[in-house]
Amino acid sequence: xxxxxxxxxxxxxxxxxxxxxxxxxxxxxxxxxxxxxxxxxxxxxxxxxxxxxxxxxxxxxxxxxxxxxxxxxxxxxxxxxxxxxxxxxxxxxxxxxxxxxxxxxxxxxxxxxxxxxxxxxxxxxxxxxxxxxxxxxxxxxxxxxxxxxxxxxxxxxxxxxxxxxxxxxxxxxxxxxxxxxxxxxxxxxxxxxxxxxxxxxxxxxxxxxxxxxxxxxxxxxxxxxxxxxxxxxxxxxxxxxxxxxxxxxxxxxxxxxxxxxxxxxxxxxxxxxxxxxxxxxxxxxxxxxxxxxxxxxxxxxxxxxxxxxxxxxxxxxxxxxxxxxxxxxxxxxxxxxxxxxxxxxxxxxxxxxxxxxxxxxxxxxxxxxxxxxxxxxxxxxxxxxxxxxxxxxxxxxxxxxxxxxxxxxxxxxxxxxxxxxxxxxxxxxxxxxxxxxxxxxxxxxxxxxxxxxxxxxxxxxxxxxxxxxxxxxxxxxxxxxxxxxxxxxxxxxxxxxxxxxxxxxxxxxxxxxxxxxxxxxxxxxxxxxxxxxxxxxxxxxxxxxxxxxxxxxxxxxxxxxxxxxxxxxxxxxxxxxxxxxxxxxxxxxxxxxxxxxxxxxxxxxxxxxxxxxxxxxxxxxxxxxxxxxxxxxxxxxxxxxxxxxxxxxxxxxxxxxxxxxxxxxxxxxxxxxxxxxxxxxxxxxxxxxxxxxxxxxxxxxxxxxxxxxxxxxxxxxxxxxxxxxxxxxxxxxxxxxxxxxxxxxxxxxxxxxxxxxxxxxxxxxxxxxxxxxxxxxxxxxxxxxxxxxxxxxxxxxxxxxxxxxxxxxxxxxxxxxxxxxxxxxxxxxxxxxxxxxxxxxxxxxxxxxxxxxxxxxxxxxxxxxx
Numbered sequence: 001x002x003x004x005x006x007x008x009x010x011x012x013x014x015x016x017x018x019x020x021x022x023x024x025x026x027x028x029x030x031x032x033x034x035x036x037x038x039x040x041x042x043x044x045x046x047x048x049x050x051x052x053x054x055x056x057x058x059x060x061x062x063x064x065x066x067x068x069x070x071x072x073x074x075x076x077x078x079x080x081x082x083x084x085x086x087x088x089x090x091x092x093x094x095x096x097x098x099x100x101x102x103x104x105x106x107x108x109x110x111x112x113x114x115x116x117x118x119x120x121x122x123x124x125x126x127x128x129x130x131x132x133x134x135x136x137x138x139x140x141x142x143x144x145x146x147x148x149x150x151x152x153x154x155x156x157x158x159x160x161x162x163x164x165x166x167x168x169x170x171x172x173x174x175x176x177x178x179x180x181x182x183x184x185x186x187x188x189x190x191x192x193x194x195x196x197x198x199x200x201x202x203x204x205x206x207x208x209x210x211x212x213x214x215x216x217x218x219x220x221x222x223x224x225x226x227x228x229x230x231x232x233x234x235x236x237x238x239x240x241x242x243x244x245x246x247x248x249x250x251x252x253x254x255x256x257x258x259x260x261x262x263x264x265x266x267x268x269x270x271x272x273x274x275x276x277x278x279x280x281x282x283x284x285x286x287x288x289x290x291x292x293x294x295x296x297x298x299x300x301x302x303x304x305x306x307x308x309x310x311x312x313x314x315x316x317x318x319x320x321x322x323x324x325x326x327x328x329x330x331x332x333x334x335x336x337x338x339x340x341x342x343x344x345x346x347x348x349x350x351x352x353x354x355x356x357x358x359x360x361x362x363x364x365x366x367x368x369x370x371x372x373x374x375x376x377x378x379x380x381x382x383x384x385x386x387x388x389x390x391x392x393x394x395x396x397x398x399x400x401x402x403x404x405x406x407x408x409x410x411x412x413x414x415x416x417x418x419x420x421x422x423x424x425x426x427x428x429x430x431x432x433x434x435x436x437x438x439x440x441x442x443x444x445x446x447x448x449x450x451x452x453x454x455x456x457x458x459x460x461x462x463x464x465x466x467x468x469x470x471x472x473x474x475x476x477x478x479x480x481x482x483x484x485x486x487x488x489x490x491x492x493x494x495x496x497x498x499x500x501x502x503x504x505x506x507x508x509x510x511x512x513x514x515x516x517x518x519x520x521x522x523x524x525x526x527x528x529x530x531x532x533x534x535x536x537x538x539x540x541x542x543x544x545x546x547x548x549x550x551x552x553x554x555x556x557x558x559x560x561x562x563x564x565x566x567x568x569x570x571x572x573x574x575x576x577x578x579x580x581x582x583x584x585x586x587x588x589x590x591x592x593x594x595x596x597x598x599x600x601x602x603x604x605x606x607x608x609x610x611x612x613x614x615x616x617x618x619x620x621x622x623x624x625x626x627x628x629x630x631x632x633x634x635x636x637x638x639x640x641x642x643x644x645x646x647x648x649x650x651x652x653x654x655x656x657x658x659x660x661x662x663x664x665x666x667x668x669x670x671x672x673x674x675x676x677x678x679x680x681x682x683x684x685x686x687x688x689x690x691x692x693x694x695x696x697x698x699x700x701x702x703x704x705x706x707x708x709x710x711x712x713x714x715x716x717x718x719x720x721x722x723x724x725x726x727x728x729x730x731x732x733x734x735x736x737x738x739x740x741x742x743x744x745x746x747x748x749x750x751x752x753x754x755x756x757x758x759x760x761x762x763x764x765x766x767x768x769x770x771x772x773x774x775x776x777x778x779x780x781x782x783x784x785x786x787x788x789x790x791x792x793x794x795x796x797x798x799x800x801x802x803x804x805x806x807x808x809x810x811x812x813x814x815x816x817x818x819x820x821x822x823x824x825x826x827x828x829x830x831x832x833x834x835x836x837x838x839x840x841x842x843x844x845x846x847x848x849x850x851x852x853x854x855x856x857x858x859x860x861x862x863x864x865x866x
Contacts, residue, residue, distance in 0.1 A: 028385035041108035042344035043093025051288035051339035059345030060419040063113030067312035071321030079332040080117040082137030096137040116152035123161035123180035145193035154195035159207030215239035233270040243278030250298035283311035288339030304349035305371040354428040359402040402439040439512035440466040460489040461504035497524035528600035529555040533592040543639040613638035615689040622691035635661040636679025648676040701727040703776035705764035715810025734767035785809035787860040807850025819847040
């Protein structure tokens with residue numbers, strides 16, 4: 001729009017420059033149809049609704065940023081709904097997943113100064129085919145955004161995508177969300193147009209507080225490391241939250257909060273307290289869900305555009321060019337069902353009527369004047385083709401058409417009330433006007449334009465002209481109540497200071513007039529100086545040396561020539577800077593007097609409080625009851641150097657340090673104690689602070705010990721743990737575990753290998769932060785290695801015998817051997833043996849012997865007869 005205004009300004013200058021030579025010919029620059037027809041992405045057939053949605057029409061395309069605080073760098077987004085035309089929502093005249101419609105919407109958004117759109121996204125459509133259509137629309141918007149550098153989009157995951165899963169037995173809500181967010185990353189977040197903050201994609205969440213979700217699992221499973229941004233002030237506190245966004249809260253409307261601004265205030269205060277967390281503020285035109293299928297009859301009245309302007313201005317209460325907000329989200333672009341859409345514009349309830357008297361076009365409006373940005377004045381020769389003449393500010397009510405030096409003839413005047421950003425434009429009915437004589441062009445020069453009273457000023461209108469005749473008369477009025485002078489040049493004396501508007505009115509030979517003006521500034525005689533006083537400190541400990549300065553003093557019409565400083569205790573000094581030492585505690589008023597180069601003077605004063613030396617104790621607090629050692633933190637304050645700090649417990653010196661502060665721990669017995677913290681300064685003075693501390697006797701800790709097994713073989717290992725140990729009034733600071741065989745581990749959990757059979761007592765000793773300890777124990781049985789023979793059993797056998805056995809040890813088994821009558825018959829490196837051996841008639845001794853990696857052997861035998 002800035003370029004648009006520049007073109008119009010050039011055109012207006014051309015008209016004025018031509019005025020001295022000839023009339024200006026009519027040249028159409030637009031049409032009545034273009035200025036009044038639908039210029040939005042809303043369907044042309046969309047009609048106004050009872051919930052406040054405006055019908056498709058002509059809306060202001062002034063930049064939405066104009067509604068923010070001055071100097072705002074915030075990004076401006078709008079919430080986009082992709083769900084129309086599929087039979088499950090209101091009929092609005094278009095289908096959301098058509099490329100032509102989405103193209104119109106993106107172009108419309110950009111034309112209003114939006115930086116992007118946040119899509120109300122319902123996932124990939126796993127449970128609902130309509131959501132597939134919504135996703136198609138979302139992808140079309142992504143591709144459109146990629147065509148316009150600087151225009152971004154983002155996904156707002158709507159909890160409605162989880163509704164079907166939540167109603168399905170056994171459906172994993174968290175995994176469903178992970179699947180959708182993974183799909184969003186692969187489909188959208190790698191787009192160059194996707195919204196990123198600090199190089200991370202931004203994902204918004206709407207309504208997920210209604211479900212129980214494992215956000216830690218979501219964060220660990222979703223690729224791309226996106227920022228998770230949740231709705232409402234509480235959204236900052238959700239698990240895995242990286243920030244929040246504001247919305248609209250119709251449920252908070254009351255007689256004193258008709259626009260629900262209290263919600264916006266609370267959100268903004270929360271967001272500011274959590275800077276630099278990511279945050280999007282919000283604004284809206286209103287809210288009305290009475291036409292929605294899910295209506296709860298919630299209403300925030302639009303108040304003819306006042307709600308729109310106020311919610312936009314609300315952000316300026318908390319942000320400025322010195323504290324910028326990240327961005328604002330307009331709620332919404334096209335939620336027709338809840339009455340928040342701005343796509344079709346915002347109706348300001350304004351109507352405009354125009355009239356013409358002579359060559360002056362006048363207009364008046366009904367409705368909200370503060371919703372109008374400016375007026376545009378057009379003329380037409382046929383009622384359709386329009387020529388733009390000029391823009392007028394919102395406070396204007398008329399315009400003299402003679403200034404445009406149009407050719408004589410019959411015209412129709414139209415006046416358009418241009419709304420503030422996204423508010424509907426309103427066009428007056430055409431009013432006929434006949435232009436004949438061109439008025440003169442008044443010119444005025446002033447010499448001098450300023451001076452000190454009394455001053456003589458000469459005004460001249462000799463440069464005035466008439467484009468189609470001659471100047472017949474001139475009246476000059478000097479703007480101070482004196483009578484006007486009928487002459488093309490006149491002089492006048494101003495005796496009083498002030499700003500005066502000098503006007504020259506020229507009349508041409510046909511009686512048309514023109515007026516111009518200039519300003520004369522008359523200044524008064526000498527003004528007194530402005531005294532300013534600064535002190536190096538306003539609170540200090542005696543003796544205190546204070547520096548006072550009048551350097552910031554100024555004179556509005558001259559210079560500071562002298563200064564004096566009175567220190568309020570009987571002493572004074574010349575300025576602009578002086579130092580003074582206060583030896584006695586008290587409150588003193590320091591007064592500075594400055595004199596300007598013309599002898600005028602003024603004074604300024606400030607107070608200084610000089611305090612006696614003192615001790616300030618940060619810890620402990622007076623009257624504290626504790627079981628812990630007392631941490632004493634204190635500092636001495638004096639105008640002299642602090643030489644020592646001391647602690648007395650019940651009258652006895654407990655601690656001393658040659659420093660201005662102390663920070664130490666004092667051990668106290670049970671009961672009440674008086675602590676005195678005393679400071680000494682270099683003058684030999686001492687000063688103190690006294691407090692009471694109540695000590696409660698320490699309770700011993702509770703020891704718990706457990707082992708991973710109660711029985712094992714030689715060479716085996718167990719793990720002992722003190723998990724479950726606790727201290728009722730402090731913390732456990734030391735743990736030792738004695739395994740009963742001379743091995744001790746200083747750890748909360750430890751493993752140990754037993755190499756000798758026996759019964760051992762495992763003991764755990766825990767010690768608390770005050771030195772109390774407790775022991776718990778349990779026993780462990782360590783059995784020797786052994787061999788079992790499962791075949792044969794003692795008795796009679798055949799000539800071929802199956803020998804089966806197993807070697808068992810806590811160490812790894814190195815070998816298992818079979819001996820018959822002392823002769824080695826079989827060997828294996830396994831722990832088990834299963835072999836068939838031939839034997840002769842008679843009685844035989846079969847031995848199965850095991851070897852483990854420690855070198856130990858162990859065996860078992862059986863006697864058989866063939």
